[in-house]
Amino acid sequence: EDQVTQSPEALRLQEGESSSLNCSYTVSGLRGLFWYRQDPGKGPEFLFTLYSAGEEKEKERLKATLTKKESFLHITAPKPEDSATYLCAPQAYDKIIFGKGTRLHILP
């Protein structure tokens, strides 16, 4: 059965304190893995797509990496405006499966 687990469920960091969010997945026929950011009451905002193990993508303070079983979202020197829920979504052959997300809170 296709599954995706994100950890931790919630994370509080001080401004400038770097950390990583984890996405573990079991998906048949992975076609891609997406990362989204979601602010309260809004739709998810696209961040990255990763297609193959070893691939990395960066955007400002965020870097996403992919292995055969996991993806990591590294956040370097975060700012309060990086506070949001981060969603991981691997795509199987015919569907996209969303994790429940990591709620990230950056304290000033």
Place this chain on the structure above:
Amino acid sequence: KAGVTQTPRYLIKTRGQQVTLSCSPISGHRSVSWYQQTPGQGLQFLFEYFSETQRNKGNFPGRFSGRQFSNSRSEMNVSTLELGDSALYLCASSFGTSGGETQYFGPGTRLLVL
């Protein structure tokens, strides 16, 4: 380029009523997917439409249905509303022609069932 739009943004209904939500995809996108988001279950896939045909379906009861028009706009209908249907309903669009395509989400419709 305009993003995905959803109407209405907020809706209050009572149990037993039905509701129709609308989604206009990004211009050129032919695939529209619908999701239900609740605090306990996260984002759950309802169905996907491509070129006016339902291409994939999640595990939701038949009270949830949808359709897509020739201009790629999509509607979702929920009949005989239950309290548990209260959620944020999100629509996402993509080109739909191959796997691994990015889906772009609208702002959602917040449905409250009383």
